[in-house]
Amino acid sequence: MTTILIIGPGAVGLSAGAALIDAGHAVTFAARQAFAPLRVNCSGEPARDLDVTVVTDPAQITPPDWVLLCVKAHQVQGAADWLNAAVGEGTRVAILQNGVEHVERVEPLVPNVLPKRIPKSVQRFSESNARQDKKPEHDSDPTGSGCALVPVVVDIPAGRYAPGVVEWRGRANLLVPDTGDGRDFCALFDGTFVSARTTEDFVTDNWLKLCVNAPGGAILALTGQPMRVFHKPGVADIALAILSECVAVGRAEGAKLPDSLIEAQMAKFMEATPDDTNSMYDDRAAGRETEWDARNAVIVRKGRKHGIPTPVSDILVPLLAGQTA
Ligand SMILES: NC(=O)C1=CN([C@@H]2O[C@H](COP(=O)(O)OP(=O)(O)OC[C@H]3O[C@@H](n4cnc5c(N)ncnc54)[C@H](OP(=O)(O)O)[C@@H]3O)[C@@H](O)[C@H]2O)C=CC1
Numbered sequence: 001m002t003t004i005l006i007i008g009p010g011a012v013g014l015s016a017g018a019a020l021i022d023a024g025h026a027v028t029f030a031a032r033q034a035f036a037p038l039r040v041n042c043s044g045e046p047a048r049d050l051d052v053t054v055v056t057d058p059a060q061i062t063p064p065d066w067v068l069l070c071v072k073a074h075q076v077q078g079a080a081d082w083l084n085a086a087v088g089e090g091t092r093v094a095i096l097q098n099g100v101e102h103v104e105r106v107e108p109l110v111p112n113v114l115p116k117r118i119p120k121s122v123q124r125f126s127e128s129n130a131r132q133d134k135k136p137e138h139d140s141d142p143t144g145s146g147c148a149l150v151p152v153v154v155d156i157p158a159g160r161y162a163p164g165v166v167e168w169r170g171r172a173n174l175l176v177p178d179t180g181d182g183r184d185f186c187a188l189f190d191g192t193f194v195s196a197r198t199t200e201d202f203v204t205d206n207w208l209k210l211c212v213n214a215p216g217g218a219i220l221a222l223t224g225q226p227m228r229v230f231h232k233p234g235v236a237d238i239a240l241a242i243l244s245e246c247v248a249v250g251r252a253e254g255a256k257l258p259d260s261l262i263e264a265q266m267a268k269f270m271e272a273t274p275d276d277t278n279s280m281y282d283d284r285a286a287g288r289e290t291e292w293d294a295r296n297a298v299i300v301r302k303g304r305k306h307g308i309p310t311p312v313s314d315i316l317v318p319l320l321a322g323q324t325a
């Protein structure tokens, strides 16, 4: 039986955890607050209650086979004690987050006991000399017996509105680099409601997700309105500007983002269900810090690195940062 520790029992952690419990793995949640049971609500289906094991102190941990890090991007530093206690010899760490800096963010916090295994494409594009004209370097099997870091693109629309209670909105897709570690990660979800797949071009898929999250998150967090706000005068123009900046910077980082993406993504925003929200909206509505740094400031940061102007993000990022005390 595979042992799995989920750090961060929020919307994504509880959804992924429920699937892994369904698959018969030994799942433990690392939480700031104990909860039981795990209740999964999915619209149109009866709620399901699952038995859970929850720990609230890193001293209670025995290093598992897998760690799934599911805290928000700005909460990673705060989860350092959990990572420190959880990573033993042979432990692999999957990072289920939005943004494009999964590995950059987490690598410094993983105990440096052995050389780490990180997918090649992610290593190369986190370097400052990333060049789009380089041939794509597909992820093969990184070697070395150290801790593996597996970045994950998450498409699980969900919300956690009480401890242990998740509202899952009926779609659950995970995407990881096509490496041995990535394939092993996918196998954990076999036969469950989560579809976990590998991709040969993780950099592109990661930026494609940012093209959804950067405009969508900023617009909903700043206006405090659900997706219908895209139809208010001028709002779609701002979203288009953020998206265009994201595409320009993503291309410089090596993502293959076609021109047609911009029109297609804008059409998806305009056709979204009017009441749909996203996790930046949820955080803002609850008065919590949002992921503005991982989803919007990253465009400014990486734009500067490549000499790409990002005038609209330059203005919006301080406004997003200023939303919380
Ligand atoms: N929600 C969504 O629809 C989607 C989210 N994502 C991404 O997935 C990632 C996770 O998001 P999401 O699940 O929504 O976030 P949530 O805010 O729902 O969950 C984060 C969880 O982490 C916990 N946490 C924070 N710090 C610690 C800590 N030091 N120790 C233990 N637990 C901690 C929080 O606990 P506490 O309750 O105590 O604050 C909370 O339960 C984000 O990067 C997000 O952008 C991606 C796709 C969809």
Ligand SMILES: CC(C)(CO)C(=O)C(=O)O
Binding pocket: 098, 154, 155, 156, 157, 158, 212, 213, 216, 277, 278, 279, 280
């Ligand atoms: C847009 C969505 C729901 C897609 O999974 C998301 O990533 C988020 O809310 O953070």
